[in-house]
Amino acid sequence: xxxxxxxxxxxxxxxxxxxxxxxxxxxxxxxxxxxxxxxxxxxxxxxxxxxxxxxxxxxxxxxxxxxxxxxxxxxxxxxxxxxxxxxxxxxxxxxxxxxxxxxxxxxxxxxxxxxxxxxxxxxxxxxxxxxxxxxxxxxxxxxxxxxxxxxxxxxxxxxxxxxxxxxxxxxxxxxxxxxxxxxxxxxxxxxxxxxxxxxxxxxxxxxxxxxxxxxxxxx
Numbered sequence: 001x002x003x004x005x006x007x008x009x010x011x012x013x014x015x016x017x018x019x020x021x022x023x024x025x026x027x028x029x030x031x032x033x034x035x036x037x038x039x040x041x042x043x044x045x046x047x048x049x050x051x052x053x054x055x056x057x058x059x060x061x062x063x064x065x066x067x068x069x070x071x072x073x074x075x076x077x078x079x080x081x082x083x084x085x086x087x088x089x090x091x092x093x094x095x096x097x098x099x100x101x102x103x104x105x106x107x108x109x110x111x112x113x114x115x116x117x118x119x120x121x122x123x124x125x126x127x128x129x130x131x132x133x134x135x136x137x138x139x140x141x142x143x144x145x146x147x148x149x150x151x152x153x154x155x156x157x158x159x160x161x162x163x164x165x166x167x168x169x170x171x172x173x174x175x176x177x178x179x180x181x182x183x184x185x186x187x188x189x190x191x192x193x194x195x196x197x198x199x200x201x202x203x204x205x206x207x208x209x210x211x212x213x214x215x216x217x218x219x
Contacts, residue, residue: 003034006212011040014206018199021065021188023209025050029057031213036062044086044207048074055081067151067207069123072096080104086151086188086207087113089123091133094145101144108144111151111188114173116166118155127173134180149186149204150174154194163194167201174202 001009007022014020021044024032032043032054041061045051046068055064055078063083070087079100088094088110101108112133115124125133133139152170154163167189174187190198190206198206 003031003213004038006214007035007038007040010208010211011038015199017204019186019205021067021205021207022212023067023191023207024054024213025068025209027209027213029054032058032062035212042083044209048078051082052077065207075100076103079106079108082108084109084111084148084186086111087123088147089113089115089125091136091138094133094139094142098142098144106144107146109146109148111149111186112147112177114150114152114170116152116154116170118162124152130173130177131180134177147181147184149184149188150177151186151188153191154189154198156193160194160197163197164201167194167198167203171202 011020021042022035022040023044025046036059042063042065044065044067048066051064051066064081065084065086066078066082067086070085070093072093075096085097085108097108097110112130113124114130115126150170150173154166157163170189171187178184186205187203188205188207189203192208192211195206195208
């Protein structure tokens with residue numbers, strides 16, 4: 001099936017209130033434009049350099065989400081245009097985003113990334129680290145960032161009960177965090193292999209790549 005057909009079929013099945021990030025990493029501008037032609041405007045990249053190249057060429061009404069791990073020294077390249085940064089996993093990174101956003105007179109929306117998987121390769125904060133940042137004086141003084149929610153990735157496994165538990169855990173952290181961050185509304189969890197479980201457990205934003213664009217090409 002075509003990218004256009006895949007995207008339309010997925011959008012039709014998503015419950016009201018669940019947003020979709022079309023993960024376009026490693027995909028060509030032509031493929032992105034095919035998805036764009038359906039009216040979809042939210043695309044996710046995991047490498048800042050690749051995202052910048054696409055932003056420079058593709059239509060300016062695309063909302064670019066940075067969904068990968070963010071290196072502090074590269075924040076400056078996307079600060080001018082990025083719509084949402086999913087993977088904020090330290091106060092140092094948050095301060096850098098704030099600094100670069102200020103230079104462009106912007107407030108950049110961000111998600112705290114929470115570590116919920118059993119895999120060491122996944123990034124993210126634990127519950128205590130998250131709480132410490134939220135209650136820190138430094139965090140309260142950051143005027144050019146806006147925390148709009150949380151993000152997490154479940155373990156890559158065929159054990160659906162494990163994935164379910166991890167998403168449930170993130171949802172409970174999200175609910176608890178609302179006491180200190182009453183305006184958060186985004187719970188970004190769920191990818192092509194597990195997004196239906198994520199939605200069942202309360203996700204409000206899913207990040208789908210291969211189910212829209214087909215298998216990734218890393219060559």
